[in-house]
Amino acid sequence: MKLPYERPTLRRLTAGTLSKFGPQAGAGVRPVAEVAGASVPALLAQFGSPLFVLSERQLRRSAQALRRSFGTRYPRVQLAWSYKTNYLNAVCRVFHQEGAWAEVVSGFELEKALGNGVPGHHILFNGPSKTAADLARAAEVDAVVHLDSFDELRALLAVAAGRPRPVRVAVRVNLDAGLPQRWDRFGFNLENGQAWQAVQQVAAAPDLALVGLHCHLGTFVLEPAAYGTAAAKLAALAQRATHELHQTIDYLDLGGGFPSLNTLKGSYLPGPDLVPDLDEYAAAVAEALLGAGFAPEALPLLVLEAGRALVDEAGYLLGTVLATKQLPDGRRATVLDFGVNLLFTAYWYDHLISPVRADAGRPEPTVLYGPLCMNIDVVRETALLPPLGPGDQLVVHRVGAYNMSQWQQFITLRPNVILLDLQGNSHIIREAETLEYVQQPERVPEHLL
Numbered sequence: 001m002k003l004p005y006e007r008p009t010l011r012r013l014t015a016g017t018l019s020k021f022g023p024q025a026g027a028g029v030r031p032v033a034e035v036a037g038a039s040v041p042a043l044l045a046q047f048g049s050p051l052f053v054l055s056e057r058q059l060r061r062s063a064q065a066l067r068r069s070f071g072t073r074y075p076r077v078q079l080a081w082s083y084k085t086n087y088l089n090a091v092c093r094v095f096h097q098e099g100a101w102a103e104v105v106s107g108f109e110l111e112k113a114l115g116n117g118v119p120g121h122h123i124l125f126n127g128p129s130k131t132a133a134d135l136a137r138a139a140e141v142d143a144v145v146h147l148d149s150f151d152e153l154r155a156l157l158a159v160a161a162g163r164p165r166p167v168r169v170a171v172r173v174n175l176d177a178g179l180p181q182r183w184d185r186f187g188f189n190l191e192n193g194q195a196w197q198a199v200q201q202v203a204a205a206p207d208l209a210l211v212g213l214h215c216h217l218g219t220f221v222l223e224p225a226a227y228g229t230a231a232a233k234l235a236a237l238a239q240r241a242t243h244e245l246h247q248t249i250d251y252l253d254l255g256g257g258f259p260s261l262n263t264l265k266g267s268y269l270p271g272p273d274l275v276p277d278l279d280e281y282a283a284a285v286a287e288a289l290l291g292a293g294f295a296p297e298a299l300p301l302l303v304l305e306a307g308r309a310l311v312d313e314a315g316y317l318l319g320t321v322l323a324t325k326q327l328p329d330g331r332r333a334t335v336l337d338f339g340v341n342l343l344f345t346a347y348w349y350d351h352l353i354s355p356v357r358a359d360a361g362r363p364e365p366t367v368l369y370g371p372l373c374m375n376i377d378v379v380r381e382t383a384l385l386p387p388l389g390p391g392d393q394l395v396v397h398r399v400g401a402y403n404m405s406q407w408q409q410f411i412t413l414r415p416n417v418i419l420l421d422l423q424g425n426s427h428i429i430r431e432a433e434t435l436e437y438v439q440q441p442e443r444v445p446e447h448l449l
Contacts, residue, residue, distance in 0.1 A: 006326065029363040029384055032354035032395045035316045036420045040356050040393055043318060043418070048432065049393070050319040050338035052417040054400060056094055058314035060422075063098040066258075066306055069278040073286035076301045080124050082256055083109040085307030085401050086315075090419050090429035092116050095310065103305040107134040114141060124253065124305070126172070126214070128152075128186060135159045139167045146170045146214050146253075148187055153201060160207035170212030170253065171198045175233050177226040183218045190233060199237065203247045210247055213238055216255030216305070220264065220348075224276050227254060228284030235292035238300060251301035254285060260312030262349040262398045271349075271398075278309070308401040315400025317343060321392040322371060332366045334388050339370015339377040342414065343399065344406040346379050353383050356393040361386045372411050404430070409438060 033040055036055035044051055063079065070077045080101040081092060087109060093116055096102070102113035105127030113123050120141030125134070128148045135152075136159050138145050147153050147169055160167040172187030173195045188194040202210045213234050217226055231254060238249035258281060263271040289302065323335040340346050353368065366385045370377040379396075388394075407414060417430040 029386065030354060031356060031358040033356050033358070035318070035395060037424050038420055038426065040318055040395060043426070044320065044393060046426070047416045047418055047428070050317060050336075050342060050415045052342075052399070052404060052415065053316040053318060054091065054311075054417065054419045054429070055314045055316075056419055056421045059091065059094045059311060059400075060098055062310045062313060063095055063100065066278060066304065066310060067099075069282040070285065070302065070304065073282050074289060074299075074302055076299055078251070078301055078303050080253075080303055080305045081310070082305050082307030083113060084405055086311050086404050087112055088404055088417065088429055089116055090427070091311065091400075101303075105129075107131065107137060110134065110137060110141075110143065121168075124170070124214075124303070126216075126305075130155075132159060135167075139163060142168065144168045144170055144211060146172045146212075147198060147202070148172055150198070150201075153198065157205060157207065160205075163207065166207055166209040168211050169202050169208045170214045170251075171195060171202060171210070172214045172216075173234065173237065175215060175230060177217055177229040177233075179217060179221065179223060179226050181218060183216060186216065187214070190237065195237060196240070199241050199247075200245065203241065203245045210241070210249070212251040212253055212303070213249055214253040214255065214303075216257060218257050220259045220308070221257040222259060222274065222276065224280040224284045227281050228288040230254060231285045231288035232292060235289055235294070235300075239293065248298075249300055251303050252289070253303035253305065256305040256307050256309070258306055258309035260308045260398055260401065262312060262345070262351065265348060265350055267350075311400035312398045313400065315398065315403070317396040317399045317403070319394050319396070321388045321390055321394070323390055324388060327367065331382075332364060332387065333369060334366055334385075335369050335371060336379060336394065337371055337412075338396075338415075339372045339379060339412075341370070341372060341377075341408045341410045341412065342403065343370075343379060343396065344403050344408075345399065345401070349398075350380060350383075351399065352397040353380060353385070354395045354397065355386055355388065356395065357386075374411075409433060413438065 035053055080103040081095040083104045101122040102118045103124045104110045104113050120143045123143040125138045125143045126146045135156050173190050174184045174187045175190040188198045202208050215230050215234055234252045241247040259275045261271040261275055319336050319338045321334055322337050325333045327333050363384045363386050365382045368379040370379055413433040416428055416432040419427045419429045
């Protein structure tokens with residue numbers, strides 16, 4: 001077969017990643033022809049390209065691993081699935097079957113959780129934008145409202161007045177856990193006394209029942225010790241409520257923020273080498289809570305709102321090369337049939353991307369663009385890949401978190417999402433969009449018909 005002609009150019013020699021073993025021009029480039037035991041070419045032939053794939057087996061393994069890490073170190077642990085991370089019903093129901101409650105941040109997510117069969121008393125309602133209608137609905141179904149501000153507290157008092165039972169409430173706390181960046185826009189600050197003031201006001205309200213304290217340190221937190229600090233401070237606040245207000249705190253919620261094995265942009269090391277093991281987080285939290293002075297029979301329930309750490313590893317994005325070109329500086333560039341409209345986390349991570357073909361040639365730095373007519377549509381600024389041509393297929397790894405809740409219908413239609421069950425059978429859990437679906441909410445004024 002005659003090879004296509006390419007104009008010769010001068011380009012800088014790139015040795016690849018350096019390590020103690022020297023240059024690694026082809027390091028890490030491993031062809032992947034199967035995901036979760038299913039053939040990539042066969043899946044794309046059946047369901048189209050691009051295609052999101054989720055592994056039910058990996059979803060369950062991740063939930064069980066997190067519960068095992070914390071449950072073997074602390075006697076009372078409860079997972080609460082973070083709906084915003086991926087609220088496809090099939091994904092949520094897998095985690096609920098594994099015993100997880102629901103953690104939601106909007107009225108929309110609250111209704112999804114109820115529709116997935118989660119009882120109201122197992123729903124934790126977070127977020128800074130709860131409307132009066134949201135608060136009333138949460139009170140109606142007996143969900144726990146995690147208070148975010150004094151204004152929200154006043155709104156909830158108005159909603160709770162005259163109800164037959166008190167509305168269950170937790171106070172969200174932001175605190176200094178020693179991290180360089182503090183998420184202090186959410187909840188009540190501990191160090192300046194706001195959190196204690198909120199606890200006092202809730203405890204004094206006859207229409208409210210204070211049942212928990214909540215803290216969420218941030219996202220992709222790589223310091224297990226920070227969780228130990230947060231647990232110790234929440235425990236001290238709970239004990240103060242018990243001693244001074246005679247108020248028992250049922251649970252301490254440490255939120256989420258646990259990292260997946262993805263590689264953050266700008267990171268010197270790849271994610272698998274940088275991210276601490278879940279056992280390290282569990283050990284830090286358990287040590288803090290068990291040493292906080294609670295009586296054995298009075299240990300509070302530990303709630304974890306894990307999202308990314310549970311679902312990222314289970315997700316794959318399969319796609320196809322549309323075209324190749326050579327940039328003015330000599331680098332190869334490849335245009336794919338998926339972009340940042342589908343792979344939102346390409347803004348955060350240097351995703352591991354694998355070719356499907358095993359005989360594609362010597363790897364070299366390649367820029368990966370999406371199909372959008374936008375200059376910002378860059379899937380990877382540079383990835384070490386073999387020469388690719390139109391029709392070649394790729395696998396993007398660890399895409400289960402946020403991409404299917406933050407994706408956009410922009411320029412191209414969103415694709416099928418399938419779940420591979422425990423027997424390897426494939427199920428469409430979200431159908432590919434059509435023009436009719438996208439235009440369904442539109443209305444054309446009569447004078448334009």
